[in-house]
Amino acid sequence: LAKTTQPISMDSYEGQEVNITCSHNNIATNDYITWYQQFPSQGPRFIIQGYKTKVTNEVASLFIPADRKSSTLSLPRVSLSDTAVYYCLVGPLSGGYNKLIFGAGTRLAVHP
Amino acid sequence: NAGVTQTPKFRVLKTGQSMTLLCAQDMNHEYMYWYRQDPGMGLRLIHYSVGEGTTAKGEVPDGYNVSRLKKQNFLLGLESAAPSQTSVYFCASSFQGRMNTEAFFGQGTRLTVV
Numbered sequence: 001l002a003k004t005t006q007p008i009s010m011d012s013y014e015g016q017e018v019n020i021t022c023s024h025n026n027i028a029t030n031d032y033i034t035w036y037q038q039f040p041s042q043g044p045r046f047i048i049q050g051y052k053t054k055v056t057n058e059v060a061s062l063f064i065p066a067d068r069k070s071s072t073l074s075l076p077r078v079s080l081s082d083t084a085v086y087y088c089l090v091g092p093l094s095g096g097y098n099k100l101i102f103g104a105g106t107r108l109a110v111h112p
Numbered sequence: 113n114a115g116v117t118q119t120p121k122f123r124v125l126k127t128g129q130s131m132t133l134l135c136a137q138d139m140n141h142e143y144m145y146w147y148r149q150d151p152g153m154g155l156r157l158i159h160y161s162v163g164e165g166t167t168a169k170g171e172v173p174d175g176y177n178v179s180r181l182k183k184q185n186f187l188l189g190l191e192s193a194a195p196s197q198t199s200v201y202f203c204a205s206s207f208q209g210r211m212n213t214e215a216f217f218g219q220g221t222r223l224t225v226v
Contacts, residue, residue: 042217042219042220043218049214087154100204100215101157102154102157104154
């Protein structure tokens with residue numbers, strides 16, 4: 001499994017754009033990149049997933065460079081409610097991968 | 113839709129007592145997982161199941177047992193609780209063949225062992 005590295009914590013202010021980068025130097029050809037968000041006292045929830053280039057949904061954007069050795073989760077104009085822990089996961093969508101392994105994640109604190 | 117439901121939500125156990133945590137999902141998912149989360153840390157995989165009647169060990173399986181007798185239920189058992197098992201336990205499920213995307217989590221069970 002590809003090892004991922006994220007910053008332990010980040011601070012931001014309401015209205016700012018937040019970019020959280022995840023390093024995954026040994027990503028495999030058939031690996032996808034998935035991000036989860038966990039609010040305090042709740043289970044994680046899926047935010048976004050991508051393979052290459054850029055993916056955007058109503059919550060966030062995911063930027064993946066051509067070499068795919070890193071990815072950046074972008075949260076536009078954050079609010080206090082975006083305070084959460086964000087996890088980057090890397091692995092294949094299918095083909096015998098049975099485990100969903102979370103790292104320590106990035107703890108984002110949004111301030112007024 | 114209920115999604116993933118965990119029972120109970122809170123529990124206090126004395127050292128040496130046993131208990132079972134129940135996870136139920138109504139999405140017909142093949143894969144189910146049990147995690148524990150200690151304060152300020154990420155989730156660690158305890159056990160998982162790729163289908164009815166099958167289970168496998170995760171990262172931290174010692175002290176826990178699991179069973180998947182029905183597709184919709186995944187039980188986590190503590191035979192002899194220890195203070196080190198004080199944690200928040202999360203159950204999750206996902207579609208077969210989509211293990212690394214859109215896993216759905218329950219609200220957690222906060223367990224304290226005294």
